[in-house]
């Protein structure tokens with residue numbers, strides 16, 4: 001074959017392959033009170049289906065949307081309310097996760113969260129109000145009736161699924177993309193990241209936010225392959241009053257923002273809802289108890305501690321090829 005023909009053939013084959021290589025499409029929507037971005041190797045029509053799942057998840061589980069089933073349960077506290085199988089299962093799982101965490105994650109913190117009002121006009125509630133509202137906290141008071149798919153909370157309770165619903169939504173999206181035979185994608189639901197498949201043969205690489213830096217700053221990079229990475233930190237929602245910073249992760253035992261040795265916690269697991277519950281719970285529990293809990297659940301953790309050290313389980317380092325960037329934080333010895 002002549003040299004020119006070979007080159008032409010090569011160019012032809014290369015152009016056929018590049019035409020076949022799927023392109024990624026980006027999507028950004030606001031759902032569940034947060035920015036949800038996706039980079040997915042699929043046509044936009046497929047991604048639009050995923051956006052719809054995000055909106056539906058919010059409509060079903062937000063305690064602020066009057067047509068949601070969670071709103072209805074909260075409005076009818078003290079009475080059984082019939083719900084969809086999906087809501088029933090999510091609530092049942094939330095209670096199981098609360099049990100696993102010894103109540104450090106507790107979906108019945110709703111009234112306390114409302115009293116602090118982190119999303120609208122935050123204010124430190126009066127001490128006696130917190131003491132009163134804390135009486136309603138207790139996941140073990142939620143009653144389930146499987147035959148009628150009904151749920152009842154105690155009269156002084158309000159459900160808040162803010163600590164797990166993004167993790168659940170991530171799992172739903174992964175299932176959806178799997179069904180659609182999509183080869184790869186990276187989802188970021190307000191800091192909850194999930195990666196599936198690969199980025200044209202390469203793993204997805206993400207930066208984990210610097211808990212003491214600006215929103216765009218990260219302190220490490222991690223490779224993600226078919227796994228979710230969920231981070232909780234005090235920087236997500238907070239306000240300052242009389243020189244004190246109050247953040248949105250509540251210790252269900254005190255009713256006040258949790259105070260531990262942790263600045264941020266990232267949990268790695270194939271189970272996004274578990275990772276989300278654990279991220280909140282470990283933040284409340286602190287590093288010692290938190291790491292023990294994570295180990296019992298077969299998950300991996302990365303903690304940034306308040307002495308600027310980074311602690312991660314062995315599996316976290318290995319599985320993500322974790323690299324600390326800069327010299328602000330050091331690996332704990």
Ligand code: AMP
Pocket residue numbers: 104105106107108109113160161162163164232233236237248249250251252276279280284
């Ligand atoms: P996350 O960002 O996943 O840690 O979840 C925090 C959100 O969950 C808050 O904005 C509250 O709505 C709610 N929340 C705060 N503290 C707790 C807690 N200890 N258990 C359950 N939900 C909580």
Ligand code: MG
Pocket residue numbers: 162163164232275276277278279280
């Ligand atoms: Mg969480």
